[in-house]
Amino acid sequence: MDTFKVWQKLQNRFIQPLAGWLQPPTESAEYVAWRNQFLLDRLQITLWIAFPVIVAHTANTFVVLFWQSQEFERDLLKLYEDATLMMRLRTTTIVNLGALFALLFICLLLRKSRWGRQHPTAIFLFLSLSLNLIDLIVGTFFGIPAQPDSYLFLAQAVLIPVCWRLHLISQLASIGYYAIIYPLLGLTKIGNRQLYNTYSIQLVITLCWIGIICILSVYLYERLKRSEFESRRQLCSVIHAISHDLKNPVMGTSLVLQGLLSKRDPKLSIDRTVLEQLLAGSERQLNLINSLLEAQSAEVGTIFLHRQPLHLKNTVDRVVNDLDAIVRLHHMTVVNLVDANLPAIDADKTQLWRVFNNLISNALTHNPRGTKIEISAEVTGDKSQWIRCSVRDNGIGIAPAQLPHLFELYTRGKKARRMPGLGLGLYLCHQIVTAHGGEIGVTSQPGNGSNFWFTLPVAESLNSEI
Numbered sequence: 001m002d003t004f005k006v007w008q009k010l011q012n013r014f015i016q017p018l019a020g021w022l023q024p025p026t027e028s029a030e031y032v033a034w035r036n037q038f039l040l041d042r043l044q045i046t047l048w049i050a051f052p053v054i055v056a057h058t059a060n061t062f063v064v065l066f067w068q069s070q071e072f073e074r075d076l077l078k079l080y081e082d083a084t085l086m087m088r089l090r091t092t093t094i095v096n097l098g099a100l101f102a103l104l105f106i107c108l109l110l111r112k113s114r115w116g117r118q119h120p121t122a123i124f125l126f127l128s129l130s131l132n133l134i135d136l137i138v139g140t141f142f143g144i145p146a147q148p149d150s151y152l153f154l155a156q157a158v159l160i161p162v163c164w165r166l167h168l169i170s171q172l173a174s175i176g177y178y179a180i181i182y183p184l185l186g187l188t189k190i191g192n193r194q195l196y197n198t199y200s201i202q203l204v205i206t207l208c209w210i211g212i213i214c215i216l217s218v219y220l221y222e223r224l225k226r227s228e229f230e231s232r233r234q235l236c237s238v239i240h241a242i243s244h245d246l247k248n249p250v251m252g253t254s255l256v257l258q259g260l261l262s263k264r265d266p267k268l269s270i271d272r273t274v275l276e277q278l279l280a281g282s283e284r285q286l287n288l289i290n291s292l293l294e295a296q297s298a299e300v301g302t303i304f305l306h307r308q309p310l311h312l313k314n315t316v317d318r319v320v321n322d323l324d325a326i327v328r329l330h331h332m333t334v335v336n337l338v339d340a341n342l343p344a345i346d347a348d349k350t351q352l353w354r355v356f357n358n359l360i361s362n363a364l365t366h367n368p369r370g371t372k373i374e375i376s377a378e379v380t381g382d383k384s385q386w387i388r389c390s391v392r393d394n395g396i397g398i399a400p401a402q403l404p405h406l407f408e409l410y411t412r413g414k415k416a417r418r419m420p421g422l423g424l425g426l427y428l429c430h431q432i433v434t435a436h437g438g439e440i441g442v443t444s445q446p447g448n449g450s451n452f453w454f455t456l457p458v459a460e461s462l463n464s465e466i
Helices: 002-022 029-067 069-080 085-112 114-118 120-141 150-159 164-185 198-261 272-299 312-322 324-329 349-366 425-435 460-465
Strands: 307-310 333-336 345-348 372-380 386-393 440-444 450-457
Touching: 029 069, 029 085, 029 114, 029 120, 029 150, 029 198, 069 085, 085 114, 085 120, 114 120, 120 150, 120 164, 150 164, 150 198, 164 198, 307 312, 307 349, 312 324, 312 333, 312 349, 312 372, 324 349, 345 349, 345 450, 349 372, 349 386, 349 425, 349 450, 425 440, 425 450
Parallel strands: 333 372
Antiparallel strands: 307 345, 372 386, 386 450, 440 450
16 A cells, blocks of 8 residues: 555656656647658758768778778787677677668668658657667677767757657667666676776766757757747738738728719718718727737837826726626626725726726627626735736636636637637736736636636825825
8 A cells, every 4th residue: 555655656746747748749730741841851861961971980990890900809809808809899890780771771761652751750760769779789699788879869969850759769768778778688898898887877977968968959949940830820810810800891891882982973971870880890990900009019018007096996897887788798797896995006097997808808708698707806915015806707717728828929719719809808918917017817627717817016105195
């Protein structure tokens, strides 16, 4: 029972977090397509580089082992005191080079195959493991333990800087083979010379550090490319939303004008209803343009605040009254639970109205009919210097995967993609609250509603006078 508890603790504390870290993130189809093509291109470059490098290395090795071998053989005998070592080393070299050329040729054929074009990551893993393990495995059969080559780690990270998990697997395989498999098989010396000593420990540590640096560089490059593709996706989404939101009012205005111009009368009369529709369309376009300008101002940190002591309940009442028609249209209920006796806050009246308006409108947009929205506030923080405001609803809630990104620029829910707007509301709320020196966040579970909260500073001067 105690062993089971220890295992559970280890699993919860180390194994599960490590598994989550190693699990590949959700990737867009565009990024996966780019990565696969990038892998295919870089695999071709790597293979064409590998062949001449191996040929040059082979030529140098054959010169040392076969043509000018007498001095080298004397040095080996003096160092290791093993008369058979030179012959075994020659055999190992021939087998190793033959196997390496064969594996590279197989990788080249796989890359040109239909299966290879669909699974470039598998080819890369096969190639990486082949390059890193071939010396060690061949050396096992001839009793000559080889060392992992750190240059291979660096070369792979430079030539193929994607799929850092595959780099990690390949590096761990070679280091693990050297540090674990060889000692288990008893291959710890050549001749009478012991190979596994303090130097070997230092070698393993050095290899680990080089591997970490290589993996980190690949990881950072991958993260940069993912961010680039996410930015492109957001840009396409914004362009689509802007064109959609600007197109509808313009089309409506164009149709009305075309209808008026189709009449032959030199003087045209326009109904008041038509003018109101045209005005509403123009206002929607202006609101969209203003939202873009506000987002740009918030992005560069130029939100200007006109702070003044405010009573929170009065501000919330104004927002609720302004949204009353929309609330009734959605068949929802908004309840203001803010206590009138709360201390005054130090905030910009217009910007604070915008925060509450955006949060309530967000709840109205993403929840079904009959949802109840409650607005509350309480004093919090050390020495009661902050007011914590909450906009809570009992709606459908928010998926956990969306929570970390709700306050990012142009973030929109799945339901919102079918509605006008650019997803600027929550981002502007975050920027406005941050400009006041406060914090903003959200807690939610699917099916249990959402609770958006933010903090605002208390207006000390006014409260001291009161």
